[in-house]
Amino acid sequence: xxxxxxxxxxxxxxxxxxxxxxxxxxxxxxxxxxxxxxxxxxxxxxxxxxxxxxxxxxxxxxxxxxxxxxxxxxxxxxxxxxxxxxxxxxxxxxxxxxxxxxxxxxxxxxxxxxxxxxxxxxxxxxxxxxxxxxxxxxxxxxxxxxxxxxxxxxxxxxxxxx
Amino acid sequence: xxxxxxxxxxxxxxxxxxxxxxxxxxxxxxxxxxxxxxxxxxxxxxxxxxxxxxxxxxxxxxxxxxxxxxxxxxxxxxxxxxxxxxxxxxxxxxxxxxxxxxxxxxxxxxxxxxxxxxxxxxxxxxxxxxxxxxxxxxxxxxxxxxxxxxxxxxxxxxxxxxxxxxxxxxxxxxxxxxxxxxxxxxxxxxxxxxxxxxxxxxxxxxxxxxxxxxxxxxxxxxxxxxxxxxxxxxxxxxxxxxxxxxxxxxxxxxxxxxxxxxxxxxxxxxxxxxxxxxxxxxxxxxxxxxxxxxxxxxxxxxxxxxxxxxxxxxxxxxxxxxxxxxxxxxxxxxxxxxxxxxxxxxxxxxxxxxxxxxxxxxxxxxxxxxxxxxxxxxxxxxxxxxxxxxxxxxxxxxxxxxxxxxxxxxxxxxxxxxxxxxxxxxxxxxxxxxxxxxxxxxxxxxxxxxxxxxxxxxxxxxxxxxxxxxxxxxxxxxxxxxxxxxxxxxxxxxxxxxxxxxxxxxxxxxxxxxxxxxxxxxxxxxxxxxxxxxxxxxxxxxxxxxxxxxxxxxxxxxxxx
Ligand SMILES: Cc1ncc(C[n+]2csc(CCOP(=O)(O)OP(=O)(O)O)c2C)c(N)n1
Ligand SMILES: [Mg+2]
Numbered sequence: 001x002x003x004x005x006x007x008x009x010x011x012x013x014x015x016x017x018x019x020x021x022x023x024x025x026x027x028x029x030x031x032x033x034x035x036x037x038x039x040x041x042x043x044x045x046x047x048x049x050x051x052x053x054x055x056x057x058x059x060x061x062x063x064x065x066x067x068x069x070x071x072x073x074x075x076x077x078x079x080x081x082x083x084x085x086x087x088x089x090x091x092x093x094x095x096x097x098x099x100x101x102x103x104x105x106x107x108x109x110x111x112x113x114x115x116x117x118x119x120x121x122x123x124x125x126x127x128x129x130x131x132x133x134x135x136x137x138x139x140x141x142x143x144x145x146x147x148x149x150x151x152x153x154x155x156x157x158x159x160x161x162x
Numbered sequence: 163x164x165x166x167x168x169x170x171x172x173x174x175x176x177x178x179x180x181x182x183x184x185x186x187x188x189x190x191x192x193x194x195x196x197x198x199x200x201x202x203x204x205x206x207x208x209x210x211x212x213x214x215x216x217x218x219x220x221x222x223x224x225x226x227x228x229x230x231x232x233x234x235x236x237x238x239x240x241x242x243x244x245x246x247x248x249x250x251x252x253x254x255x256x257x258x259x260x261x262x263x264x265x266x267x268x269x270x271x272x273x274x275x276x277x278x279x280x281x282x283x284x285x286x287x288x289x290x291x292x293x294x295x296x297x298x299x300x301x302x303x304x305x306x307x308x309x310x311x312x313x314x315x316x317x318x319x320x321x322x323x324x325x326x327x328x329x330x331x332x333x334x335x336x337x338x339x340x341x342x343x344x345x346x347x348x349x350x351x352x353x354x355x356x357x358x359x360x361x362x363x364x365x366x367x368x369x370x371x372x373x374x375x376x377x378x379x380x381x382x383x384x385x386x387x388x389x390x391x392x393x394x395x396x397x398x399x400x401x402x403x404x405x406x407x408x409x410x411x412x413x414x415x416x417x418x419x420x421x422x423x424x425x426x427x428x429x430x431x432x433x434x435x436x437x438x439x440x441x442x443x444x445x446x447x448x449x450x451x452x453x454x455x456x457x458x459x460x461x462x463x464x465x466x467x468x469x470x471x472x473x474x475x476x477x478x479x480x481x482x483x484x485x486x487x488x489x490x491x492x493x494x495x496x497x498x499x500x501x502x503x504x505x506x507x508x509x510x511x512x513x514x515x516x517x518x519x520x521x522x523x524x525x526x527x528x529x530x531x532x533x534x535x536x537x538x539x540x541x542x543x544x545x546x547x548x549x550x551x552x553x554x555x556x557x558x559x560x561x562x563x564x565x566x567x568x569x570x571x572x573x574x575x576x577x578x579x580x581x582x583x584x585x586x587x588x589x590x591x592x593x594x595x596x597x598x599x600x601x602x603x604x605x606x607x608x609x610x611x612x613x614x615x616x617x618x619x620x621x622x623x624x625x626x627x628x629x630x631x632x633x634x635x636x637x638x639x640x641x642x643x644x645x646x647x648x649x650x651x652x653x654x655x656x657x658x659x660x661x662x663x664x665x666x667x668x669x670x671x672x673x674x675x676x677x678x679x680x681x682x683x684x685x686x687x688x689x690x691x692x693x694x695x696x697x698x699x700x701x702x703x704x705x706x707x708x709x710x711x712x713x714x715x716x717x718x719x720x721x722x723x
Contacts, residue, residue, distance in 0.1 A: 013342065017291075021283060028284045058469065065466040071288040071308060074342040 003054045005034070007079040007086065007156050008064070013072040014040055014047040021070050022049065031055065031063055035088075035153030046074065050155045079156050086156035088134055091116070092125045095145030104144060111137050122147060167295040167326040168197040171259075174302045175203060180230050182206060182221060182592055184214040188234020189274065190261035190323040198232075206592065206621060209613035211238050213585040215245020215258065216611070220589030222254050223572045224547055224597075226379065228309050229256040229589065235263055236274030239320075240281065244579055246316050247285040251576025252400060253377060255314035257305050264324040265293060279320050287315030295328045300335040307338060312345025313464040314377055345463060349480030349488065356476045357435070357459045358492050364433035364457075366508045367393045370416065373400030373575065374438015374462055380483030381405070381568045384437060386490050392501040394512060396424040398439050399560055400575040407544070407564030413512065414521070417445040418711045419557045422720060423515035425709065428453045429718035430511070436460045438482040441471040442576070447717035461485045519722065521561055523705070529678050531555070531630040531701040534685075535562035535602065538628060541685050546598040547572065547590050551583040551607030553637035555630045557707045559602040581610025587625040588618055598626070598689065605631040606655050615668040618694040626688055627696045629661055632703045640706045644721065665696035676700045 012018045019038060026033050034052040041048050055063060060078070067076045079086070096104055096118075104123055108115060111133065117124035127137055131154070138146070165173070171194060175183075182204045187195045198205055208214040211233045218229030229249075233242055239260040249256050263272040268291075279291045288308050290301050298321075305317040361367060375384050381404040388395045388411050395405040396413040405412060414421030416428060428434070434456045439445070446452040449471055457475040460468045461482055468477045478485055498504075523532040535558050538546075548563055549572040550556040556573055565571050572590055574582040583601040591599040601608075608629055618625050630636075639653040665672030671693050675684040681699065688695040709720035 017279065017283075020280070024283050062466065062470060069464070069466055071340065071343050 003056050006053050006055060006060045007084070007154060008051045008053065008067070009077040009079055009156060009158075010049040010051060010067060010073060011041070011075040012047050012049060013074065014045050015072060018047070018072045019049070021072060022051075022067070025066055025070065026053075029066065031059065035151070037153040037155050050153070052154050077158065079158065084156050084158050086130055086154050087128055088131065088152055088154045089126065089128045090134060090149060090151040092127060092138070092141060092146060093148040094123050094125065094141050095147055096121060096123045100144050104141075107137065107140050113137070163332050164329050165332040166193065166197070166329045167298050167321070168193040170295065170298050170332055171302065171321075171326070172197045172201050172203070174299050175230070176201065178228070178303070178306045180228075183230045183232050184208055184217045184221070184589065185232035186211050186214055186234070186238060188238050188261060190235045190263060191232060191321070191326070193323065193326040194232065194259070194261070194321070206588075206617065208585065208617050210611065211241035212245050212581065213588075213611050213614045213617065215242045215249065215256070216579070216582050216585035217589035217592075217614070217617075218256050218258075219245065219249045219254050220549060220572055220586030221593045222256055222589070223586070224569055224590035225593035226569065227255075227593070228306055229254065230259070231256065232259045233261070234274070235261040235278075236276050239276055239278040243281060243285070244577075246282055246318065248574050248577040248579045248582060249316040250285045250287065252373060252574065253314050254316065255309040256316040257302075257309050258316060258318045260318060260320050262291070262320045262322040265322045266324070268322065278318065282318050285316075286318050289318040289320070291320045292322065292325050295325050295330045298325060299332070300338065303335060303338045304340060307340070308343065313374075346465075346479045347463070347481040347484055349461070349478045349485040351488070353476055353478045354485070354489055354492055357478065357489060358496060360433055360457055360459060360476065361391060361393075361435065361493070362496060362498065366431045367391070367433035367435065368413065368427050368431045369393050369395040370397070370434050370436045370439055371395060371401040371404050372398040372437070372439030374482045375401055375404040376438075376568045378438065378463070378482040378484075379568070380438070380486050383483055383486035383490060385409075387435075387486055387493070390490060390493055391498065392505045392509070393435065394427065394509065396420070396427065398442070398445050398575070399573060401439065402560060402571045403565035403568040406566045408566060415560055417717065418447070418713075419561065419707050419709065420717070421521055421561075422519035422709055422722070423512050425711070425717045425720060426515050427512065428456070429716070431456045434458045437486065438462055440467040443471075445717075446471060447711050447715055451716035525678070526702070527678065528702045529675060529681055529699055531558050531632070531699070531705055532562050533678065534628065534630060534681055534699050534701065535559055537681055537685055538600065538602075539563045541682070541689060542598060542600070546570070546600050547594060549573065549583040549587040549590060549599065549601045551601070551603045552578045552580045553604045553607060553635065554632070554640065554705070554707050555602050555604040555607070555636070557637075558630065561707075563602075580604075580607035582607075584608060584611050584618075584625070584627060585614045587627070588614055588623055591623045591625050592621070600626045600628055603627055603629045604636060605629055605633060605658050606635045608661075609658065612664070615665070615670060615694065619669045623694060624692050625694055629696065629698045630701050631658075631661070631698050632701050632705065633658065634703060637707070639704070640710075643704065643706065644710070645712065661696050661698040665694075668694070670694035670696060672696050672698070674698045674700070
């Protein structure tokens with residue numbers, strides 16, 4: 001069976017140790033974590049973990065069931081189809097030689113991102129978008145020279161009924 | 163009311179109906195021990211913390227109640243880990259209290275500090291570090307609920323010394339609510355109707371029952387189902403006893419050392435009604451060849467057990483006892499036809515497998531280990547509580563002691579812990595003081611927790627230990643004989659103590675048999691003693707457990723001798 005990307009949105013008790021229970025479940029059972037993002041929800045007692053994993057269908061079914069089994073897990077949503085919105089943010093530090101500065105700013109413009117730090121030899125860009133947009137901008141910036149990159153990992157929510 | 167944490171703990175334990183704690187003291191739990199002595203809760207002082215956990219485990223398995231342990235921080239806590247992992251694998255309800263250094267020292271590498279919550283996270287159903295005395299009562303109550311409900315399991319509570327000795331104004335916790343925990347007990351009826359249909363249409367069905375039936379106390383319902391539908395029954399190691407081993411529909415155990423007929427059934431059957439099992443690799447052998455012609459109805463309270471290892475046609479999440487009860491009621495409304503006629507061909511086939519290839523061994527003028535177990539079964543009329551160590555002794559116990567009732571076979575199935583049997587027997591004997599409790603042991607395993615002889619003696623527990631002494635780590639030796647050209651690397655155990663003298667040194671009775679004709683007299687003498695007894699049987703050294711399915715092979719391909 002083929003592995004596919006699955007986005008899991010997990011509501012958990014906002015308590016110390018909960019993240020390590022989840023990370024431990026993944027490492028202990030040999031599942032992988034592509035990305036992970038955690039923050040408090042509107043209810044300070046509850047956190048949302050958005051986790052991306054590569055797995056085939058039976059494995060993802062197991063993962064969801066195993067997550068449910070953890071006492072501190074309140075709900076697990078598997079986000080599939082076009083039923084959700086997803087975003088990721090990245091900070092990208094690009095090498096900015098004089099001959100590239102204009103091009104970088106053009107890319108910034110096209111992708112509607114922001115320059116959040118400028119220096120003699122670099123720009124730091126803030127980019128938000130879905131995976132497609134992230135890949136596209138990274139592909140354009142790579143030849144110019146990416147010095148460093150920090151990404152949040154995907155966050156996602158279900159779409160409400162229109 | 164002003165109470166210390168230790169006093170609150172005792173109060174809640176009493177409310178939870180705890181009558182026995184297995185433990186071993188140390189610096190950070192002195193406050194708790196001080197309060198414990200003021201209650202009527204019985205403390206069993208073991209000789210090693212691993213023994214405390216296995217004893218609480220044996221107590222839980224024999225009684226169906228939650229087993230409770232209390233140990234100190236650091237080494238006391240780490241010594242419990244094997245026992246906890248064992249209980250976790252076999253889904254045994256337990257609550258383990260570990261002492262911890264005072265909260266302000268946590269994280270400082272303080273004396274005897276260890277992150278036991280971190281260490282046991284993957285082998286507990288849940289665990290807690292109590293940070294405030296105010297939370298203690300609620301956490302203990304939650305722990306007992308979690309341990310005993312749903313798919314049971316061990317829960318650990320780490321208690322910093324200051325949490326135990328701080329005095330607070332005690333308010334009893336309100337109703338315990340865990341918004342994220344509510345196991346499914348009642349099955350989906352639609353799935354049950356589908357199961358009924360499969361049962362009706364099946365020509366060659368089997369029932370496959372496991373530890374979940376023991377834990378849910380569903381033995382009566384399971385037996386009713388089998389009799390009502392005339393479906394033969396096999397069990398996993400953990401399920402032995404949920405269906406009478408003397409019933410004509412009994413197939414024997416399935417799996418790596420299962421009976422020929424049970425394993426052949428799995429290859430031939432067209433339906434498996436699996437109840438409270440998890441299709442462990444010791445049962446299925448090579449999974450892609452397991453039960454190739456069968457549809458599987460899988461009943462279990464833990465959804466993760468279903469479709470984890472094999473495909474399932476009808477998944478039923480629910481408590482085994484409740485689900486079997488409902489299934490029986492649905493079947494009552496069905497016309498199942500003339501079952502005698504309908505099942506004849508299938509049951510005849512099974513009888514033929516049984517008569518051509520029964521469980522058997524060749525009697526010689528050396529004691530056969532199987533013979534010892536068989537004699538034990540006869541002399542105890544199958545009524546004893548049997549615990550086991552791990553290895554060949556465990557498998558012969560499973561094969562030759564025909565269990566009639568649940569909660570009578572207490573064995574470390576999932577983790578396979580050598581050294582389990584003696585402390586587990588101690589726990590079982592405390593739970594059932596009037597019952598005969600026998601540990602069927604290997605000479606290697608018994609040495610792993612032999613120190614608990616002193617515990618048995620101290621509390622006057624008349625447990626009986628039957629050592630099948632082959633002077634080998636027999637099960638590993640068997641693999642070496644069969645698959646590693648008889649190279650017995652690391653498995654020769656010729657340097658054991660004289661078990662008779664050892665028993666006597668502990669103040670117990672020691673007996674020995676070296677010839678077949680001595681087996682029965684030794685058993686009779688040992689079993690009738692009111693003391694702790696070790697019976698040392700010098701058995702055929704290179705006897706193997708058969709049938710055997712080589713690891714990774716289909717379970718219908720058995721070595722028979
Ligand atoms: C704690 C532990 N260590 C190692 C093993 C691996 N092991 C499984 S069976 C066995 C041999 C047990 O020897 P013995 O108790 O003499 O039993 P026999 O097989 O000879 O009946 C060993 C070493 C184990 N199950 N548990
Ligand atoms: Mg041995």
